[in-house]
Amino acid sequence: MATTPRLLERYNKEIIPQMRKKFAIKNNLAVPHLEKIVINMGVGEALDDVKVLDKAMVELGLITGQKPIIRRAKKAISNFKVRENHPVGCKVTLRSKIMYEFMDRLINIAMPRIRDFRGISIKSFDKAGNYTLGLADQSIFSEIEYDKIGRAQGMDISFVIKNSKTPGYSRELLKLFGMPFQMRHELTE
Numbered sequence: 242m243a244t245t246p247r248l249l250e251r252y253n254k255e256i257i258p259q260m261r262k263k264f265a266i267k268n269n270l271a272v273p274h275l276e277k278i279v280i281n282m283g284v285g286e287a288l289d290d291v292k293v294l295d296k297a298m299v300e301l302g303l304i305t306g307q308k309p310i311i312r313r314a315k316k317a318i319s320n321f322k323v324r325e326n327h328p329v330g331c332k333v334t335l336r337s338k339i340m341y342e343f344m345d346r347l348i349n350i351a352m353p354r355i356r357d358f359r360g361i362s363i364k365s366f367d368k369a370g371n372y373t374l375g376l377a378d379q380s381i382f383s384e385i386e387y388d389k390i391g392r393a394q395g396m397d398i399s400f401v402i403k404n405s406k407t408p409g410y411s412r413e414l415l416k417l418f419g420m421p422f423q424m425r426h427e428l429t430e
Contacts, residue, residue, distance in 0.1 A: 246341035248418055256417045264410060271415045273405040278340045280305060281397045283330040295393055298331045302385040305333045305343060348419050354381045360423035370405030372415060374398045
């Protein structure tokens with residue numbers, strides 16, 4: 242028997258009514274919602290050693306619970322010794338229940354494990370209202386065994402939000418999901 246993820250239940254029961262009230266949205270289907278989460282790992286060292294890319298793919302698969310696909314260079318760049326069609330990274334696109342379960346683990350388990358964490362930047366929204374978060378180390382995820390990490394591998398996590406008219410709608414949606422944005426501190430001297 243399949244269970245509904247906690248964040249999906251919260252979205253349906255709490256977030257939709259709050260968003261409708263705050264932004265005077267008349268229809269439930271017009272409320273902004275997460276369409277997908279895309280996790281991308283750029284592995285530049287894969288040009289010299291293919292095993293680095295294989296290790297990154299295994300780790301990304303453990304973190305997301307889904308098999309990553311290889312990203313290849315679209316064109317050759319001689320300064321970086323990149324040839325066209327060479328593997329340069331991997332990515333995963335999460336949708337539906339897996340997406341909400343990953344977001345729950347990211348917000349409630351992984352982010353609190355970041356050293357000296359004071360919240361994520363509020364400036365990473367694009368004009369369409371999508372949010373991109375950069376992480377410097379994969380070891381914050383509990384699925385990764387710290388002793389088996391060869392090197393720190395960063396990743397970009399993009400939250401694609403549908404029906405968002407402005408970044409303000411998306412910011413409020415992610416804040417209601419529990420995303421820990423930085424608090425602004427104004428000095429009054």
